[in-house]
Amino acid sequence: MHLKKFGMVALALCALASAAKAQFVSTYSFSLDEEVTLQSMIVMESGASSGSLTLPFSTSGPGSTTWINEGSSPNHNISFILGIATYASEIEDPQKHAVLFMNDDAAAFADANVWSTLFQDIEEESLIASIEAATNGQSQEEINGGLDVVSAFGEYAKTFPATHNSTKNAWFTLGGGYKVVSFSTGRIIGSGISTKPSAPVPEPASMIVLGLGGMALLRRRTIRK
Numbered sequence: 001m002h003l004k005k006f007g008m009v010a011l012a013l014c015a016l017a018s019a020a021k022a023q024f025v026s027t028y029s030f031s032l033d034e035e036v037t038l039q040s041m042i043v044m045e046s047g048a049s050s051g052s053l054t055l056p057f058s059t060s061g062p063g064s065t066t067w068i069n070e071g072s073s074p075n076h077n078i079s080f081i082l083g084i085a086t087y088a089s090e091i092e093d094p095q096k097h098a099v100l101f102m103n104d105d106a107a108a109f110a111d112a113n114v115w116s117t118l119f120q121d122i123e124e125e126s127l128i129a130s131i132e133a134a135t136n137g138q139s140q141e142e143i144n145g146g147l148d149v150v151s152a153f154g155e156y157a158k159t160f161p162a163t164h165n166s167t168k169n170a171w172f173t174l175g176g177g178y179k180v181v182s183f184s185t186g187r188i189i190g191s192g193i194s195t196k197p198s199a200p201v202p203e204p205a206s207m208i209v210l211g212l213g214g215m216a217l218l219r220r221r222t223i224r225k
Contacts, residue, residue, distance in 0.1 A: 034088075039096070074199075083180075133146030
């Protein structure tokens, strides 16, 4: 009997430990124009004391997509996403386009402006190549080289030139909306909304274990009385 009670308590403690170690998650729900397919994306999140860079490998076709970032942190409050898109209308001469997930103000400014106008010191083709290198699953050296370029561009996007005397910040606030901008075509191709980082809700099985463990502790305490 004592062994059985000990086992129940151990299960409860394990469930508690698992819940304590649970990573925070943030979500990104977005909708793209009918002809757009997002081939790859790199998600950057940042906060007062830390930042993260996540590489989802799955593609997103036209319509609505929701992606969950399981590597988020409770102190992350802003985000920026880079991606590569192709268009169905270019099937005879396919091109790759760099797309940026930006806050509404920066997107409105960037709309109808081509890449060379806003990012004069950075070649779009070079950035696309770096995104591909970072997400192709090849050697660590090749991946790290791509990530270094992507990370540097993420920092640059916080103060990209708007005029000779002003800058724009492309990063958006987690828990708010954003626009998806394609600079090759100079237009907004989608929009979405994000959620703030939060702890995952425990699975039903974990809740049952916690309940049984609590009952075992209560019963043991009652018998001692």
